[in-house]
Amino acid sequence: xxxTSAGPEANSDSPGVRxxxxxxxxxxxxxxxxTEMIIDGTLERGRHLVExxxxxxLGVSRQPxxxxxxxxxxxxxxxxxxxxxxMVHVPAEDEVDQLLAARAALExxxxxxxxxxxxxxxxxxxxxxxxxxxxxxxxxDIDGTxxxxxxxxxxxxxxxxxxxxxxxxxxxxxxVRWYYTPVAPVRGAASWRExxxxxxxxxxxxxxxxxxxxxxxxxxxxxxxxxxxxxTPTEDSPTPDKKPRRRTT
Amino acid sequence: xxxTSAGPEANSDSPGVRxxxxxxxxxxxxxxxxTEMIIDGTLERGRHLVExxxxxxLGVSRQPxxxxxxxxxxxxxxxxxxxxxxMVHVPAEDEVDQLLAARAALExxxxxxxxxxxxxxxxxxxxxxxxxxxxxxxxxDIDGTxxxxxxxxxxxxxxxxxxxxxxxxxxxxxxVRWYYTPVAPVRGAASWRExxxxxxxxxxxxxxxxxxxxxxxxxxxxxxxxxxxxxTPTEDSPTPDKKPRRRTT
DNA sequence: ACTTGGTAGACTGTCTACCAAGTGCCACTT
DNA sequence: AAGTGGCACTTGGTAGACAGTCTACCAAGT
Numbered sequence: 001x002x003x004t005s006a007g008p009e010a011n012s013d014s015p016g017v018r019x020x021x022x023x024x025x026x027x028x029x030x031x032x033x034x035t036e037m038i039i040d041g042t043l044e045r046g047r048h049l050v051e052x053x054x055x056x057x058l059g060v061s062r063q064p065x066x067x068x069x070x071x072x073x074x075x076x077x078x079x080x081x082x083x084x085x086x087m088v089h090v091p092a093e094d095e096v097d098q099l100l101a102a103r104a105a106l107e108x109x110x111x112x113x114x115x116x117x118x119x120x121x122x123x124x125x126x127x128x129x130x131x132x133x134x135x136x137x138x139x140x141d142i143d144g145t146x147x148x149x150x151x152x153x154x155x156x157x158x159x160x161x162x163x164x165x166x167x168x169x170x171x172x173x174x175x176v177r178w179y180y181t182p183v184a185p186v187r188g189a190a191s192w193r194e195x196x197x198x199x200x201x202x203x204x205x206x207x208x209x210x211x212x213x214x215x216x217x218x219x220x221x222x223x224x225x226x227x228x229x230x231x232t233p234t235e236d237s238p239t240p241d242k243k244p245r246r247r248t249t
Numbered sequence: 250x251x252x253t254s255a256g257p258e259a260n261s262d263s264p265g266v267r268x269x270x271x272x273x274x275x276x277x278x279x280x281x282x283x284t285e286m287i288i289d290g291t292l293e294r295g296r297h298l299v300e301x302x303x304x305x306x307l308g309v310s311r312q313p314x315x316x317x318x319x320x321x322x323x324x325x326x327x328x329x330x331x332x333x334x335x336m337v338h339v340p341a342e343d344e345v346d347q348l349l350a351a352r353a354a355l356e357x358x359x360x361x362x363x364x365x366x367x368x369x370x371x372x373x374x375x376x377x378x379x380x381x382x383x384x385x386x387x388x389x390d391i392d393g394t395x396x397x398x399x400x401x402x403x404x405x406x407x408x409x410x411x412x413x414x415x416x417x418x419x420x421x422x423x424x425v426r427w428y429y430t431p432v433a434p435v436r437g438a439a440s441w442r443e444x445x446x447x448x449x450x451x452x453x454x455x456x457x458x459x460x461x462x463x464x465x466x467x468x469x470x471x472x473x474x475x476x477x478x479x480x481t482p483t484e485d486s487p488t489p490d491k492k493p494r495r496r497t498t
Numbered sequence: 499a500c501t502t503g504g505t506a507g508a509c510t511g512t513c514t515a516c517c518a519a520g521t522g523c524c525a526c527t528t
Numbered sequence: 529a530a531g532t533g534g535c536a537c538t539t540g541g542t543a544g545a546c547a548g549t550c551t552a553c554c555a556a557g558t
Contacts (some may be wrong), residue, residue, distance in 0.1 A: 025331060050456075051277070070276075070319070070320070071320075074323065077429050085335070098412060098413055099413060101358070101362070101411055101413075101414070102355075102413040103410060105355060105357070105358035106351075109350070109353070113350070129279060162350055163347060164347055164421065168351065168417050234306060
């Protein structure tokens, strides 16, 4: 739902009907610019955002900024306090947990649907991404790894053929990446092995297995994050234990 | 995410700190009014919505209308065409299907989490809703049944304690209700038996069972809708009649 | 008959200016 | 030191203006 009217690549019509680039509404550009700045930390968490200030900063008037801010508010990037202004959202303690739980549901279902209808080309692309990702992982290219990871997950949700899953998962994913990126590199090795297994399950059309793997995959990610928060810097251990484990180290 | 800053009942702070009623932003009221009008058919599907027209109709200026329209666009209620205006969204053929698939994932996970932490009071409330719903169903109060159904589902998602699931499921639910309500009454009887089983599973803390039942429940709903679209399910109906079938009761 | 060109009206996207009301903060008072 | 009052700032909303674009329609040309 978040997608605004017609996205840049929205029309997959018959090949050859390339629509000319339509000038993006300003509010859209402002929205993009602001999310960008929030994610990369230019606008740090908790910062007070003033409309005129942003407007001046971006060289536009208040109107587009207001509209962008409202969308950012709806999507949880900023908190709008009437009469005062917007503040960059400060994630609550349990927020990442909830986000990852939602992601588990959404992406697990996506994986299931993807496995139900495994498109040849898409599967090939998935395999390629796996390979690339593993390589980048080895060479220590963190930025590239994160990007490839995102691409892989995104492609799987798209394979579900369900635009709502795509949209929701996309939203969640961006948020997760925002919170998570600073501590991302920890869980690299195992992650790509899981991806490979996942892609195989999808290629084989094994719905249950694909869904299961994706769920565990997300769950591992959550554990990794949780451990980092509580100060356990070990790699993910084979504990098939579902209770969040507090380590008192 | 969709919730705007602080909703009317948003703050469940320590009891006794009743915040005084803050005047709702106009854009919010406009948003509500428009969704209302879309759902009840005052603004029929495909209709061209003109800002000044709506503004005049609602007695406000363009700005709040614009902001409301943009939110409606983000949530899929209207389609915004740059330079032309907003049209009330016309649901695609497969849209309900996708919506219900997403709902299955979201609410099934919610049920699982609800079962993981079954709050006493909430469970009691659930049971009550089940009873009320079954009664309304028998007396043929369709409107009440639909409302109670929505309340029950909503309460379950809230029990999950996951604000993202609540938000996404809420969005999906409203959309489903819009498309689905005209043909809702068909699936009344069995539905409430399933609800009762579901509530029991939650009360027992049986995660897997609760998730399973909720998934099947949504799946049944989808089948019911699908059958209605393609004609009567059980009997062979060679009549290529595509008009929506009115129930004969 | 079909294309082209032109014209006109409608609406959005954006900007500017302005005002009322609410919020947060600071200095002043007690 | 704590409470109070007031001030500056910010949003929320209104009004009006203007350019660019979209749709439709008509007329002339091929």
